[in-house]
Amino acid sequence: MKVTMNVECTPEEARAFFGLPDVQPMQEHLMREMQERLSANLKAMDPDTMVRTWLPTAVKGFEQWQDMLASQMSPARTK
Template structure:
């Protein structure tokens, strides 16, 4: 025998029926905090700021990459 039960209720009604806690206030707080942080950091994703950050690594990063490649090539070259 197969029996199906269909329950028509809202998410809030189901939460209360199952005894789950109401976390809507916590959710609203977290969403608000995330919005504040995103708004505060919007300047960091502007093209000018991104280029400044990338250029700050500049020559130092290029030199370290060159040294890494030299070490890799010397390790890969056959020993005489």
């Protein structure tokens, strides 16, 4: 025997029926706080500071890539 039951309800109604907490106010509060922090950080960081922050990592990665290529090429030169 197979029984199928269709229930039409909103997500809020389903949460209330199963006794789950309503976390929407908490999510809205956290999203507002994250937006405020992100905006404050972006305003505080000018393009010059961003380049100085990111450039050393990019240069170091490029230098490592050059070293790797040089180490791969040096055995070929000696042969």
